[in-house]
Amino acid sequence: MTTDNWTAPSIDDQRLLAAQAADDGDAYLAALARLDVYVPRRDPDQASKFSLRKSVVKLNQFSVYGQLNNAIRGTSKSALTVSLDYDTHRRGARLILPVYTRALVPAEQPEGVYFHRVLFPSWVQSMAKQRQTMQLVINPGTPEERELNVGKAAQWMRKHPHLLGSWNALHGTVRTIYNEPTQGEFARAMACGAHLAAGNAVPWNSLGYSGLDYHTQRESLQEWWGIEGPVQWQNQVDTLLDNENPQPVDLVLGIRNERGAGVRPSGDPVHDTRLLTDAVEAWCRDRGAPERLRQDMTDIAQWVVRCETWLRRDGALGPDQIVVTQDSWDWGRCVNMARWGVACGFCDRTTAEQIVLRAGSLCARAYPDWAALSVAYILGRVIKMGRQGNPEESYRDTLQIHQTLMRDPASPFLTVPLH
Numbered sequence: 001m002t003t004d005n006w007t008a009p010s011i012d013d014q015r016l017l018a019a020q021a022a023d024d025g026d027a028y029l030a031a032l033a034r035l036d037v038y039v040p041r042r043d044p045d046q047a048s049k050f051s052l053r054k055s056v057v058k059l060n061q062f063s064v065y066g067q068l069n070n071a072i073r074g075t076s077k078s079a080l081t082v083s084l085d086y087d088t089h090r091r092g093a094r095l096i097l098p099v100y101t102r103a104l105v106p107a108e109q110p111e112g113v114y115f116h117r118v119l120f121p122s123w124v125q126s127m128a129k130q131r132q133t134m135q136l137v138i139n140p141g142t143p144e145e146r147e148l149n150v151g152k153a154a155q156w157m158r159k160h161p162h163l164l165g166s167w168n169a170l171h172g173t174v175r176t177i178y179n180e181p182t183q184g185e186f187a188r189a190m191a192c193g194a195h196l197a198a199g200n201a202v203p204w205n206s207l208g209y210s211g212l213d214y215h216t217q218r219e220s221l222q223e224w225w226g227i228e229g230p231v232q233w234q235n236q237v238d239t240l241l242d243n244e245n246p247q248p249v250d251l252v253l254g255i256r257n258e259r260g261a262g263v264r265p266s267g268d269p270v271h272d273t274r275l276l277t278d279a280v281e282a283w284c285r286d287r288g289a290p291e292r293l294r295q296d297m298t299d300i301a302q303w304v305v306r307c308e309t310w311l312r313r314d315g316a317l318g319p320d321q322i323v324v325t326q327d328s329w330d331w332g333r334c335v336n337m338a339r340w341g342v343a344c345g346f347c348d349r350t351t352a353e354q355i356v357l358r359a360g361s362l363c364a365r366a367y368p369d370w371a372a373l374s375v376a377y378i379l380g381r382v383i384k385m386g387r388q389g390n391p392e393e394s395y396r397d398t399l400q401i402h403q404t405l406m407r408d409p410a411s412p413f414l415t416v417p418l419h
Helices: 011-021 025-032 079-085 120-129 150-159 185-191 194-199 214-225 230-241 248-259 269-287 291-313 327-344 349-366 370-388 391-407
Strands: 036-042 056-059 062-065 089-091 094-099 113-119 135-138 146-149
Touching: 011 025, 025 146, 025 150, 036 094, 036 120, 113 120, 113 214, 120 150, 135 150, 146 150, 185 349, 194 327, 194 370, 194 391, 214 230, 214 327, 230 327, 230 349, 248 269, 248 291, 248 370, 269 291, 291 370, 291 391, 327 349, 327 370, 370 391
Parallel strands: 094 135
Antiparallel strands: 036 113, 056 062, 089 094, 135 146
16 A cells, blocks of 8 residues: 555554565564554454453553453364454455554444454464464554464564563653644643553543443443443543532642742741641631541641652752642543543543543643643642552652653643643
8 A cells, every 4th residue: 555645643653654664574563562552352242152251450550451261161262262252354264353553543443343452562472372363454454554463473572572562661651643633722631631641651632432442441430430330420520620619639728828838838848847737727727627627638738748849859849839739630630531431432522522621721721831730730649649559659650750741852741832
């Protein structure tokens, strides 16, 4: 296929296109060896008469579904059973399975088919161990199209372990696709969710499609958010966008601004903590706040000063700077909630776009620049997630993503104006 008037829609696709144009099989496999790809699978309830089981493997912050197991004990996974799992087709005598990079996943798919996200090198080796003889067609119908044999691709991966990517290597990377907006109001709004997009190694500027990594997204929403259906999803969206009822963290930050308690850091965290906790205690007494709320807010006050001290130490905050509001933590997650809503079929794309634009508008009004938005996101995540587990680990992970977003030339924080 000619490459005239066709542009590869991502950096990853550019590498595949260059290798294919040069007919360089090694370079093509080397590009695939560090990628996640999307494979069409059929819903087991609709496609198979067998009772299939799913296994979930937790890797870093990803929930990656393991291969569906053969329900018949002692029976090896044949091409017949694979055809029941995957949306394969025939080319003559060959069984063909299409495989897509993220930017080239088809927007439409047959009913009962979803796109399953896998790490190509580990997935193809797993398929080879199951003695699969199918042919993989990478990005069919595009100039990148190349046919690969499962066994030969897996053999190449085994011979070149130093070239293989991992979920950990993808985590925290800035990924952009060029067939969706990279400038303008919608791109700006999508950029407000760039922290989670980078953390999950998905393109920051893409809402995706219904059925995209469907089961992983459903599992994640249920585990982390308690969301099992569209009503719960909508309730969570409304909560994240609600700026009329401040969370305890923003109450603490508001008290500091209102009472001038440590608005200008003294350089002594102990002194600043005492000032802020005293102001919070006074606020709670004045309003007869319940004891549980008082304890929660004083603990948050301590974490605010502690986290801001870390941010100054690491150069993310200036010596005289503070975080005024951590709302970007909620609004940034709301951008991603819209993406997950589309994938899980909880909303259509138009609804998701409206949610994203609303979150982006709130961010633009609240923050003077991306740096202020980003450190506010760090503070919000550390106080919410860190207090429930390992705060320093939450901080280090989010700080690394912040630094990438503030430095990577491909980052929307450097290419898209907030205002």
